[in-house]
Amino acid sequence: MVTIADVARHAGVSSSTVSYVLSGKRAISEETRNRVQISVRELGYHPNAGARALAARRSHIVALMVPLRTDVYVPVMMEIAISVTMAARQHGYDVLLITNDEGPDGVKRIAASGLADGVILMDVEMDDERIPVLQAQRTEAALIGLPQDTSGLSCVDHDFAAAGALCADHLADLGHREIAFIGYGSGVYHRHAGYAERTLTGFRERAEQRGLRFLHRSCEGTYESTAGTLARILADRPDTTGFVVQNEGAVGPLLTLLRTSGRTVPEDVSVIALCQDQLAEQFAPRLTAVTGSAQELGRVAVEQIMRRLTAAAAGDRPVDDRVLLTPVLTIRDSTGPAPRQQS
Amino acid sequence: MVTIADVARHAGVSSSTVSYVLSGKRAISEETRNRVQISVRELGYHPNAGARALAARRSHIVALMVPLRTDVYVPVMMEIAISVTMAARQHGYDVLLITNDEGPDGVKRIAASGLADGVILMDVEMDDERIPVLQAQRTEAALIGLPQDTSGLSCVDHDFAAAGALCADHLADLGHREIAFIGYGSGVYHRHAGYAERTLTGFRERAEQRGLRFLHRSCEGTYESTAGTLARILADRPDTTGFVVQNEGAVGPLLTLLRTSGRTVPEDVSVIALCQDQLAEQFAPRLTAVTGSAQELGRVAVEQIMRRLTAAAAGDRPVDDRVLLTPVLTIRDSTGPAPRQQS
DNA sequence: TGTCACCGTCGAAACGCTTCGCTGCTAGCT
DNA sequence: AGCTAGCAGCGAAGCGTTTCGACGGTGACA
Numbered sequence: 001m002v003t004i005a006d007v008a009r010h011a012g013v014s015s016s017t018v019s020y021v022l023s024g025k026r027a028i029s030e031e032t033r034n035r036v037q038i039s040v041r042e043l044g045y046h047p048n049a050g051a052r053a054l055a056a057r058r059s060h061i062v063a064l065m066v067p068l069r070t071d072v073y074v075p076v077m078m079e080i081a082i083s084v085t086m087a088a089r090q091h092g093y094d095v096l097l098i099t100n101d102e103g104p105d106g107v108k109r110i111a112a113s114g115l116a117d118g119v120i121l122m123d124v125e126m127d128d129e130r131i132p133v134l135q136a137q138r139t140e141a142a143l144i145g146l147p148q149d150t151s152g153l154s155c156v157d158h159d160f161a162a163a164g165a166l167c168a169d170h171l172a173d174l175g176h177r178e179i180a181f182i183g184y185g186s187g188v189y190h191r192h193a194g195y196a197e198r199t200l201t202g203f204r205e206r207a208e209q210r211g212l213r214f215l216h217r218s219c220e221g222t223y224e225s226t227a228g229t230l231a232r233i234l235a236d237r238p239d240t241t242g243f244v245v246q247n248e249g250a251v252g253p254l255l256t257l258l259r260t261s262g263r264t265v266p267e268d269v270s271v272i273a274l275c276q277d278q279l280a281e282q283f284a285p286r287l288t289a290v291t292g293s294a295q296e297l298g299r300v301a302v303e304q305i306m307r308r309l310t311a312a313a314a315g316d317r318p319v320d321d322r323v324l325l326t327p328v329l330t331i332r333d334s335t336g337p338a339p340r341q342q343s
Numbered sequence: 344m345v346t347i348a349d350v351a352r353h354a355g356v357s358s359s360t361v362s363y364v365l366s367g368k369r370a371i372s373e374e375t376r377n378r379v380q381i382s383v384r385e386l387g388y389h390p391n392a393g394a395r396a397l398a399a400r401r402s403h404i405v406a407l408m409v410p411l412r413t414d415v416y417v418p419v420m421m422e423i424a425i426s427v428t429m430a431a432r433q434h435g436y437d438v439l440l441i442t443n444d445e446g447p448d449g450v451k452r453i454a455a456s457g458l459a460d461g462v463i464l465m466d467v468e469m470d471d472e473r474i475p476v477l478q479a480q481r482t483e484a485a486l487i488g489l490p491q492d493t494s495g496l497s498c499v500d501h502d503f504a505a506a507g508a509l510c511a512d513h514l515a516d517l518g519h520r521e522i523a524f525i526g527y528g529s530g531v532y533h534r535h536a537g538y539a540e541r542t543l544t545g546f547r548e549r550a551e552q553r554g555l556r557f558l559h560r561s562c563e564g565t566y567e568s569t570a571g572t573l574a575r576i577l578a579d580r581p582d583t584t585g586f587v588v589q590n591e592g593a594v595g596p597l598l599t600l601l602r603t604s605g606r607t608v609p610e611d612v613s614v615i616a617l618c619q620d621q622l623a624e625q626f627a628p629r630l631t632a633v634t635g636s637a638q639e640l641g642r643v644a645v646e647q648i649m650r651r652l653t654a655a656a657a658g659d660r661p662v663d664d665r666v667l668l669t670p671v672l673t674i675r676d677s678t679g680p681a682p683r684q685q686s
Numbered sequence: 687t688g689t690c691a692c693c694g695t696c697g698a699a700a701c702g703c704t705t706c707g708c709t710g711c712t713a714g715c716t
Numbered sequence: 717a718g719c720t721a722g723c724a725g726c727g728a729a730g731c732g733t734t735t736c737g738a739c740g741g742t743g744a745c746a
Binding site: 001002044045046047048049050051052053054059061064066068074075077078079081082085086089094095096097098099101102108109112113114115221222223224227249252253255256259281282283284286 | 344345387388389390391392393394395396397402404407409411417418420421422424425428429432437438439440441442444445451452455456457458564565566567570592595596598599602624625626627629
C-alpha cells in the first residue's frame with residue numbers, strides 16, 4: 001500500500017506539502033506542485049479513505065436510502081439511484097446504499113458513526129419519522145419527495161400537481177368532457193402518498209376549472225384489476241372518452257382491453273399516461289405522456305446536499321430549499337380530438 | 344460526538360476493554376461486559392467508521408458496481424442491488440454504489456483507497472477488463488455473471504443454459520415441433536453477452552435432442568421491432584406454434600400482435616417467457632415462464648465475498664467458487680398442447 | 687536599512703479506534 | 717511449595733491523514 005509518506009519521499013517534500021497539493025488549501029509553488037503530482041501518478045497513490053475521514057471529519061460519502069416498497073415504478077428508483085451516484089462523483093463523493101427497512105435507526109447509525117456526511121432520503125412520507133432523527137443528529141439531508149413540514153429542510157420532487165393539471169388541460173383542449181383517472185392501488189392513497197394525492201388534486205382542480213366531468217378509480221396495476229376498473233368506469237360513465245393513467249402496470253392492460261371492447265385509440269377514446277417516456281414509447285399506439293426527469297431529481301438532491309455541506313463547513317445556517325420540477329407533456333399518438341357527441 | 348473513551352469512562356473501564364467487548368476478540372467477564380453494553384446503549388455510542396477502518400484496516404464496506412446499460416431489465420438490477428445491501432448488512436457490512444462508467448479505474452480507486460474491502464461486479468462480460476485490475480490490487484471480489492476464465496474468482500449467475508433447455512423441454516413435452524426464439528436486440532449478441540448466448544445454446548442443444556425445428560431472431564423490444572420480428576418469423580415458418588421470449592419488452596407487444604393476427608394463446612400458439620414471475624403474472628393470459636431468483640443472486644454474491652474476506656484475514660488462499668442457480672419453470676396459462684397438425 | 691507582510695514549506699499534534707504485550711490474579715499441576 | 721497456564725483488564729503504540737503554528741526567505745514600503 002502506498003501512503004502519503006511514500007509520495008512525499010518520492011517527490012522530496014514533506015507529507016504535509018503533498019496533502020496541500022492534493023487539497024489545494026494552501027499556495028504551493030508551481031514547480032513543487034508538478035513534482036508532487038507526478039509522484040502521485042507514478043506511484044498510483046490514492047489517499048486512504050479511513051484516515052482521511054478520521055482526520056478531516058468528512059467521509060466524502062453520502063448515504064442514499066431507498067424504499068423497499070415496489071408500488072413505485074422500480075426503474076425510476078434505479079434511475080434516481082444512478083443519477084445520484086454520478087452527480088455525487090462529480091463532487092468527489094461516493095454513495096452508500098441503505099434500505100428503508102433499517103428505518104430511523106439506520107439513519108442514526110450512519111450519522112452517528114460518521115460513515116456518511118449526509119443522507120438523501122427517497123420516498124419521503126408526509127410525516128416521515130426519519131426526519132426528526134436527522135435533525136437530532138445534525139446531519140445534512142436532502143429529501144426526494146415532500147413531507148408535511150419542509151421548514152429547515154431541502155426537498156425536491158416532481159410537481160405532480162402541475163402534471164395532473166397538464167393532463168386535464170390537454171384533454172380539455174381536445175374537447176373531451178368525460179374523463180376517467182386511473183390511479184394507483186388503494187393502499188397508496190390510504191397511506192397518503194404525497195405524489196398520488198398531489199397529482200389527483202392538481203388534476204381535479206384544473207378539471208373543475210375547465211368544466212370536465214371526471215371519475216377517479218384506484219387500480220392495482222394487474223390485468224384483472226385493470227379489467228375490473230375499466231368495466232366499472234364504463235358502467236358508471238359510458239360516455240367517457242378520455243383516460244388519464246398514473247399506474248404504469250395498468251397501461252398495457254388498458255390498451256388491450258380498450259381494443260378488445262371495440263374502442264379505437266385515439267379515434268374513439270384518448271389515453272394520456274403519467275409515466276416515463278421510455279415506457280410511453282413502447283406501446284402501440286405510442287402514448288401521449290406527462291413526465292418529469294428522474295435523473296434531474298437525483299441531480300438536484302445532490303446539489304442541495306452539497307450546498308448544505310459547504311454551508312455547514314462555513315458555519316452558515318442553511319436555508320430551506322424546496323424545488324419542484326416542472327413536468328413536460330409529450331404529445332404522441334394516443335390522444336386526439338374528442339369524437340362528435342353521439343348520445 | 345460520543346467516543347469510545349466516553350463509553351470507557353462511563354463504564355469505569357479502559358477503552359481497550361470497551362473495544363474488546365464490542366469485537367468479542369478477547370474474553371471479558373460477564374459483569375464488565377454488561378456494564379459496558381449498558382453504557383454503549385445509554386450514550387448511544389456508534390464507533391466512528393473512519394477511525395475503525397484506519398485502525399483495523401477494514402472498512403466493513405463492499406462496493407457494488409452496477410451497469411449503466413439498460414438492455415438488462417432494470418427492475419432485476421434493482422432487486423439485486425437491494426438483496427446485496429440487505430445481505431451485506433447481516434454481516435455488518437454496508438454497500439457502496441458505483442457505476443460502471445468509472446470502469447477499471449473506479450475499481451482501482453475503491454480498492455487502493457481502502458474504501459471498500461471487496462467489490463461485487465454486476466454485468467460481467469466474457470473478457471472483462473476490470474478483472475485484471477482487481478487481481479492486481481489483491482481486492483476480494485464476487486462476480487455476478489460468468490467471465491471466460493473463472494479461475495481464482497468467485498462467480499454466481501443464473502444457469503441460463505438450463506433455463507433455455509427447460510423452455511425447449513416444456514414445449515417439446517406439449518407436442519410443439521416448430522419453435523421461434525425471440526431474443527434480445529442484436530447488440531446484446533454482438534457483444535457476446537454471456538447470459539444471452541448461454542440461454543440460446545442451452546435451448547438449441549435441447550431442441551436438437553428433442554427433434555424440434557427452431558428459429559432464433561433478435562428483437563429490440565419495442566412494439567415496431569416486435570411486429571417486424573414476428574412478421575418475419577411467420578413468413579419463414581408459418582407453422583410455428585411455440586414462442587420462447589427472452590426480451591421483457593417484447594412480451595406485451597407479442598401477445599397483442601398474436602391476438603391481432605387471429606391467433607389465440609394458448610389454443611393456437613404457446614408462449615413461454617424468460618422473465619421475472621412478477622412480470623409474467625401481469626399479462627393476459629398469465630405467462631408460463633422460466634425464472635431464476637435475482638434476490639438469490641445478490642445473496643450468494645455477498646456470501647462468496649464474505650467467505651473470501653474471512654479467508655484472506657486468516658491467510659488462506661481462497662478457492663474458486665462458481666455457482667449456477669437452477670431456474671424454475673412455472674406453468675401458467677400461455678402454454679398448452681400443440682394444436683393438431685392441419686397442414 | 688529596518689520592518690512588515692506574505693509566500694512556500696515543514697514538523698508535529700491530533701482524529702478515534704484496534705491490538706499487542708504486559709501485569710496481577712487464581713487455579714491446577716507436579 | 718514452586719511453576720505454569722489462563723483469565724481480565726490496562727496502557728500505549730500505531731493506523732494514514734489533515735491542519736495548525738512556525739520558520740526562513742523575499743519583496744515592498746517607509
